[in-house]
Amino acid sequence: MSEPPPVATRQLVKRYGDLVAVDHVDLTVEHGDVYGFLGPNGAGKTTTLRMLLGLIRPTSGSVVLHGRDPLVDGARALDGVAGFVEGPRFYPYLSGRRNLRLLADLDGADASSRIDEVLEIVDLADRAGDRVGGYSHGMRQRLGIAASLLRAPRLLLLDEPATGLDPAGMRDMRQLVKRLAADGITILLSSHLLAEVEELCNRVAIVRRGRIVYEGVLAELLRSAGGGYRLQTSDAERARTLLLNQPGITGVVLDGGELRFQAEPDAVEAATVALGQARIGIRSLVPRTATLEELFLGLTETGAAGEEAAA
Amino acid sequence: MTAVYRWEVAKLLAQKRTYLGLGAAMLVPLVFVLVLVFKAGGPNDIPLGRYIRQTGLATPFVVLFFMSIWAFPLITALVAGDIVAAETHNGTLKTILTRSRERGEIYAGKILAAVTYTVVAVVAMAVVGLVAASSAWGFNDLTSLSGSTVSAAHGLGLLAASLGIYVVPMIGIAAFGLLLSTVTRNSAASVVGTLMWALLMQLLGVLPGTEAIRPYLLGTQFEAWHGFLRTPPDWVPIVRALWVCAFYIALPLAAGYLVFLRRDVAGE
DSSP: OOOOOSEEEEEEEEEETTEEEEEEEEEEEOTTOEEEEEOOTTSSHHHHHHHHTTSSOOSEEEEEETTBOHHHHGGGGGTTEEEESSSOOOOTTSBHHHHHHHHHHHHOTTGGGGHHHHHHHTTOGGGTTSBGGGOOHHHHHHHHHHHHHTTOOSEEEEESTTTTOOHHHHHHHHHHHHHHHHTTOEEEEEESOHHHHHHHOSEEEEEETTEEEEEEEHHHHHHHTOOEEEEEESOHHHHHHHHHTSTTEEEEEEETTEEEEEEOHHHHHHHHHHHHHTTOOEEEEEEEOOOHHHHHHHHHHTTHHHHHHHO | OHHHHHHHHHHHHTSHHHHHHHHHHHHHHHHHHHHHHHSSOOOTTSTTGGGTTTOTTHHHHHHHHHHTTTHHHHHHHHHHTTTTHHHHHHTHHHHHHTSSSOHHHHHHHHHHHHHHHHHHHHHHHHHHHHHHHHHHHOSOOEEOTTSOEEOHHHHHHHHHHHHHHHHHHHHHHHHHHHHHHHHHOOHHHHHHHHHHHHHHHHHHHHSTTOTTTGGGSTGGGGGGGGGGGSSSOOHHHHHHHHHHHHHHHHHHHHHHHHHHHHOOOOOO
16 A cells, blocks of 8 residues: 555635635645645635644645544644744744753654754754844744754645745755755745745645645646747748748747747747748747746736626 | 643743742732831731731731732733733744644643642742741741631641642632633733633622622632631531532633634634
8 A cells, every 4th residue: 555645635625704715725745745835925825734734623625644634633643744834933932942842842752862953954053042032033934944853754844934034044945945855855835935936846736815726746837838939030021921831830929020939849840941941041949938937927817807806 | 741731831930920920929928027027006807817926827828818809810810811822922832733742731731830830829928928927926826716726837737728728719710811811812811801700709709699609609719728727627618619619620621621622723
């Protein structure tokens, strides 16, 4: 029997009165994924993460982590799971180290033996004796990661880990996440920072108004939205006429001397041969790949205006 | 369970409000003794008040009486009303609820820590009162409420027993504070609400027409210790305090526990 996936939600719903914060969300995070959970603010990312961690009860649907349901199995469902939602919070009147010791004691097992190690990993060893009340935002985020690592997690849930960090802090956070992923930890990372997701994640779910509008492999998403080309030739008009009659070429548009079109790679190859035979010189032919940002905006804004008008 | 309780106590020890409460509990008997050392007269119309200069043993009893009206309820509410609400407010509740402990265990740890603080506050008051008053007036025999003389050693035993029964209604107040702290998620509202509730119980006890319910009010149970100071001991108020308080303790704790187990822990 294959091991159950680290995260599987089925038809997960959370309602607050009339507001549907999470609307029939199906998420599956597989072992080894760095899974990006993307969406604009207020899309329901944090609410979903809260349900995953058992902090709030779903209105309907189910959450299963490594085969266990937090509502049924309680704290045991969080074995091997760690993370934070909406920024990690600590006791400001205790030192960083005392905070970790407290959490390690609540974790039991050998968590307390890892305190020094995790402080080193997040580069907080020299400030561990200071009260958390005096920590900067970035230090608290790093202490949050340290607190998560105490649990030696197989699954790490991180809610906007780089939010509010300065550029150097963001870079460090990304490097840390990469390192943890390389160590074999499955990571579910919510973010509205597209560059972060593009750099770190192999799979993504894009959520809008509580609903998943895309779920799958990031590279496939980018590829599916690509397939466009930009062409500059010695004779744009003749080239346009030729492309319009070329099989497998669609969406031909002439824009300021540059042609844009959609095609599969083999149709593009045939087109370049045809252009050469027609003695039309090719100055440049560039495949156009969509950025995650374009896709994200397309997926999260399409229809939004219409829905608002209807509301 | 031990680890949860130990850390709940450690958190209390790291917070100013804990010392504010304990400090107040110790300051009251100290001020009381100082004033009576320098001024003539005394609280003659309250139990044991007229024997205040006869032995240091009388002071803790007299202060128990004074502090039951609002000081001890306030000291108790200060921590019990805050212990869940502050964690909700600071967001640390979600930090500890995403570790390897069941919610019930965390709540039980908080109950025990609040009870510990309450007991410590009462004992601290008594110890400071006893030491201060004994150094002023000596550690002599005590005159019981029935007028008989009790040896100082026996009087000390009676004080311990009295404190034991006195903390029971205090725990009733703490239980109510914990419930408010859990339900309102607001520390100030819980502290004030708990104090108001304790005052209401006292008020009901002195209003005309409440005689029938008076034995069952929480405020009344603060006088149960009088039973120990009678010869022979009067067990009726003591036994009643135990079972009446059992309700005042169990009902809010059970309600708070159920709310805590099921509630959504989201950002404030």
